Amino acid sequence: MTFAVVVFPGSNCDHDAEYAIRHAMGHDARFVWHKETSLGDVDVVVLPGGFSHGDYLRTGAIARFSPIMAAVRAFAERGGPVLGICNGFQILLECGMLPGAMLRNRDVTFHCEMVRLRVERVDTPFTRSATVGQVLRIPIAHGDGNYFAPPETIAELDAASRVVFRYVDAAGEVTEAANPNGSINGIAGITNAARNVVGLMPHPERACQDVVGSADGRVVFESVVASLAERGTVGVGAR
Amino acid sequence: MKARVFVTLKPSVFDPQGHTIAEALHSLGYGSIGEVRQGKYFELELDVASPAEAESLATEVASRVLANPVIESFRIELAAAAGGAS
Numbered sequence: 001m002t003f004a005v006v007v008f009p010g011s012n013c014d015h016d017a018e019y020a021i022r023h024a025m026g027h028d029a030r031f032v033w034h035k036e037t038s039l040g041d042v043d044v045v046v047l048p049g050g051f052s053h054g055d056y057l058r059t060g061a062i063a064r065f066s067p068i069m070a071a072v073r074a075f076a077e078r079g080g081p082v083l084g085i086c087n088g089f090q091i092l093l094e095c096g097m098l099p100g101a102m103l104r105n106r107d108v109t110f111h112c113e114m115v116r117l118r119v120e121r122v123d124t125p126f127t128r129s130a131t132v133g134q135v136l137r138i139p140i141a142h143g144d145g146n147y148f149a150p151p152e153t154i155a156e157l158d159a160a161s162r163v164v165f166r167y168v169d170a171a172g173e174v175t176e177a178a179n180p181n182g183s184i185n186g187i188a189g190i191t192n193a194a195r196n197v198v199g200l201m202p203h204p205e206r207a208c209q210d211v212v213g214s215a216d217g218r219v220v221f222e223s224v225v226a227s228l229a230e231r232g233t234v235g236v237g238a239r
Numbered sequence: 240m241k242a243r244v245f246v247t248l249k250p251s252v253f254d255p256q257g258h259t260i261a262e263a264l265h266s267l268g269y270g271s272i273g274e275v276r277q278g279k280y281f282e283l284e285l286d287v288a289s290p291a292e293a294e295s296l297a298t299e300v301a302s303r304v305l306a307n308p309v310i311e312s313f314r315i316e317l318a319a320a321a322g323g324a325s
Contacts, residue, residue, distance in 0.1 A: 058307055065304075096305065101309040103248075104255040148252060148310060182255070 001225055002028040004042040006072065006088075008063045009034070013049030013085065017205045021046075024208035025221045034066035044081050044224050045072055047088025049141070049203060059102055059144045060090035062097040065164035069095055081125040081224050082197045086142055089189070089199030098192055098199045099157070100149035106182025110143040113212065115180055117188055117202055118168040121161055124191045124221045125227035126198045135172050136165075136216035138202040140180055147190075154184055165189035165200050240285045242297035243316040246306045247278035280303055293317050 003021045007014045014031060032039055034052075039045060048058070069091075076082045076097060084092040092098040095237040105111060117138055118131040130136075131136035149157070151197035157163055166186040174186035181201070189200030204217030248254045254276050261275035283300065285293045297315045306313040 057305070061304065061307070093309075099309075101307050103253065103310065106253075106255050108259045110254050131286070146255065150251070150309070 001044070001228065002030060002042045003044045003046055004030055004032045004039045005046045005048055006032050006034060006068055006089075007048075008050065008052035008066060008087075009050050010052045010054055011050035011087070013087075013203065013205065016045050016203070017048045018086065018206035020208040020217070021221060025218065025225075027221070027225065030070060034063065034068045037067050037071060039068070039071045039075055043228055044083065045075055046205075047072070047082070047084040047091050048205070049086030049088060052087055052091060055087070055144075056129050058094070060087060060092075060094040064095040065086075073097060076194075076197050078191070079194065079196050081227065083126055083220070083224070084163075084197070084199035085203055085205060086140075086145075086201055089201055090144065092197065092199045097197055098190055099153050099188070100147055101161070102144045103146040103148050103182070104144055105142070105146050105180070108143075110141075111145070111180045112139070112141040113180065114139050115188075115202060116168050116170065116172075116178065117165045117200075118172055118174070119164070120166060121164050121191070124195050124198050125224045127164055128224040128227045128230075130219045133172065134219075135168060136204075136207075136219065137209045137214040138204055138217050140202045141199045141203055142181070145181040145183065147181075147187045147201075149184065157187075157190060160193065162191050162193070162195075163187050163189075164198055165202070182192050204215055240287055240290065240293040242283040242285055242293055243317045243318060244281040244283060244297060244301045244305055245278060245316075246281070246301070246311050246313045247276060248310055249312050252310045279305070290310055290317050 018029040119134045165188040204220040207214040209218030257275040257277040301313045
């Protein structure tokens with residue numbers, strides 16, 4: 001099982017992702033520089049967190065034009081699982097692989113804290129091994145995580161059950177107080193119509209070992225491994 | 240040729256920065272200031288031959304890169320470059 005971790009100038013969670021995949025989860029991980037035009041022989045693509053190209057214009061706005069993104073899009077169109085974490089999620093939004101956009105956090109404050117995420121759907125490759133309603137403790141670290149989409153898009157996401165994670169309180173309920181950034185309906189992560197591309201603001205790769213405060217993020221990586229094993233596509237080398 | 244591009248959040252989109260600035264102005268005693276909307280302003284120096292080309296190029300860059308159509312809209316003003324008539 002080989003994961004590609006795409007590295008943009010300004011990515012700063014690329015090594016967190018590689019560490020989690022390789023050392024915490026025991027799979028192979030390969031860095032792919034954003035100027036590359038091929039992902040190589042990999043099974044999963046991770047767009048990591050950070051501040052690609054400095055995020056000076058808008059988060060993810062420039063990374064979207066990186067040469068590797070054509071290969072990421074083609075990989076996703078062939079059904080390959082793609083996970084966008086934080087800035088990676090923002091890039092997926094900017095390039096239109098997921099709908100919506102990020103606004104500045106409601107309180108214009110950078111939030112770096114542990115949050116609770118409720119798993120809404122287990123029919124994505126990144127949540128397959130979780131259970132519906134399961135609450136994960138996973139950290140966030142972002143200033144622009146206030147998920148916005150027009151009402152018709154929110155209605156589409158709800159109708160097609162494409163909200164994968166929501167911010168919740170200790171009782172597992174979506175509340176204003178438990179929403180760290182003002183995202184509509186507490187949305188923390190969504191999937192595409194084909195359900196193989198998932199973006200989320202929280203950092204599961206930073207929650208894969210008890211020593212860092214939580215191992216709840218492991219289920220995201222375990223899920224995609226189980227999902228690919230089930231499909232029998234491991235080693236097929238979706239290029 | 241110079242193009243000025245004004246990028247603003249669509250009216251339906253909440254503007255956290257504008258909201259915070261309005262609160263700051265109120266706390267400074269400017270009670271007659273209502274809502275504040277913050278946006279971005281770009282000046283593009285364009286090496287093109289005609290206003291039509293300038294308009295076309297600025298529009299392409301604004302819609303493709305400078306603004307995110309999901310949350311933002313933009314408006315373009317053309318002006319002669321520095322040194323020319325304004």
